[in-house]
Amino acid sequence: MIVDDEIANVLVAKKHLEQAGYSSFEMTTDSSVALNLICANRPDVVLLDINMPEVDGITILRQLRERAEFRHLPVLILTANSEAEVKLKCLDLGATDFLVKPVDPMELAPRVRNALLTKSFQDQLQKHASQLEEKVQQRTQDLERSRREVIYCLARAAELRDNDTGNHVIRVGRFAGLIADQLDLPNWYVEDVELAAQLHDVGKIAVPDAILLKPGRIEPEEFELIKNHLRKDGPSIEPHCGDDVQTMRKHVEIGSKMLQDGSSLMRLAASIAMTHHENFDGSGYPMGLAGEAIPLEGRITAVADAYDALASDRSYKQALPRATCFEILEQQRGKHFDPAVLDAFFRASRDIVQVQVEFMDFCTPTPA
Numbered sequence: 001m002i003v004d005d006e007i008a009n010v011l012v013a014k015k016h017l018e019q020a021g022y023s024s025f026e027m028t029t030d031s032s033v034a035l036n037l038i039c040a041n042r043p044d045v046v047l048l049d050i051n052m053p054e055v056d057g058i059t060i061l062r063q064l065r066e067r068a069e070f071r072h073l074p075v076l077i078l079t080a081n082s083e084a085e086v087k088l089k090c091l092d093l094g095a096t097d098f099l100v101k102p103v104d105p106m107e108l109a110p111r112v113r114n115a116l117l118t119k120s121f122q123d124q125l126q127k128h129a130s131q132l133e134e135k136v137q138q139r140t141q142d143l144e145r146s147r148r149e150v151i152y153c154l155a156r157a158a159e160l161r162d163n164d165t166g167n168h169v170i171r172v173g174r175f176a177g178l179i180a181d182q183l184d185l186p187n188w189y190v191e192d193v194e195l196a197a198q199l200h201d202v203g204k205i206a207v208p209d210a211i212l213l214k215p216g217r218i219e220p221e222e223f224e225l226i227k228n229h230l231r232k233d234g235p236s237i238e239p240h241c242g243d244d245v246q247t248m249r250k251h252v253e254i255g256s257k258m259l260q261d262g263s264s265l266m267r268l269a270a271s272i273a274m275t276h277h278e279n280f281d282g283s284g285y286p287m288g289l290a291g292e293a294i295p296l297e298g299r300i301t302a303v304a305d306a307y308d309a310l311a312s313d314r315s316y317k318q319a320l321p322r323a324t325c326f327e328i329l330e331q332q333r334g335k336h337f338d339p340a341v342l343d344a345f346f347r348a349s350r351d352i353v354q355v356q357v358e359f360m361d362f363c364t365p366t367p368a
């Protein structure tokens with residue numbers, strides 16, 4: 001691209017460069033359209049006159065350097081020898097080189113060649129950088145996907161014995177994320193809690209089948225929640241008692257130990273594993289924490305897990321109607337559940353029902 005208000009200068013420069021083997025020229029003697037032409041034609045090098053009516057060369061150079069895409073575009077300034085101050089100004093603005101007018105043909109071609117060489121290195125570097133960037137993005141996506149898959153597999157392994165579709169862990173994770181979102185928590189927390197909550201019962205891996213799957217037995221706290229809603233003609237249900245309760249309850253500590261030494265995500269999962277059976281009024285286990293002494297992620301997962309247990313078929317009971325589930329949760333406001341978390345749950349209930357539809361138990365499980 002040659003920008004000079006004197007047509008003779010433009011044509012001379014073009015002729016010399018053509019003789020040196022260059023082609024594909026853009027030229028203008030109207031400096032007011034120079035910037036637009038550069039944007040439209042994206043030349044590899046610009047020969048730019050300084051003293052022009054309308055817009056001067058320094059202004060054009062400044063405008064070019066202000067745009068990221070032209071920061072490295074070679075700009076050769078055409079100048080008279082006497083303009084030392086102007087030269088300094090141009091250097092300051094990132095001029096690539098100077099050519100004294102009238103242009104010496106012996107000098108013009110080698111200077112243009114050098115500028116183009118630099119430009120081609122810049123272009124290669126840029127291409128390489130964007131290829132690298134693309135690769136990094138691809139790898140990051142792969143890593144994120146495999147991280148989700150591994151978490152899901154581990155969570156599912158723990159649940160597989162008493163919940164064979166694997167959708168329970170996905171639903172609890174999604175519910176927890178939706179509740180956290182309603183509590184206006186930061187995005188990273190919402191995303192992490194969705195993954196970490198899937199692992200809430202990972203410690204069940206260590207509970208023997210004889211206790212976990214004992215026919216007609218369920219965890220005492222779940223029995224408490226649903227006892228008024230068990231059908232008279234349904235299977236007879238009793239809560240676990242004695243040593244069985246203690247063994248069942250150990251799943252929180254085992255899960256928490258499995259996860260506690262890992263990344264921040266795993267530590268969040270450890271916190272959930274440890275505290276998802278704590279009750280807001282202090283009547284839960286294993287530590288009997290109350291109120292905000294229970295980590296928020298534990299309070300969130302408690303609501304998510306309880307709702308899914310109520311609303312799903314289990315070997316010992318049928319799914320309860322949605323209105324009944326909501327009623328039971330509401331009855332436990334301030335007892336089992338944190339009122340603020342419960343409010344967030346109800347605010348998210350439309351999306352929560354969507355998740356239930358998407359991940360119904362007879363659907364083929366897919367990782368979240």
Ligand SMILES: [Fe+2]
Nearest residue numbers: 200201276277
């Ligand atoms: Fe649990």
Ligand SMILES: [Fe+2]
Nearest residue numbers: 172200201305
């Ligand atoms: Fe659960």
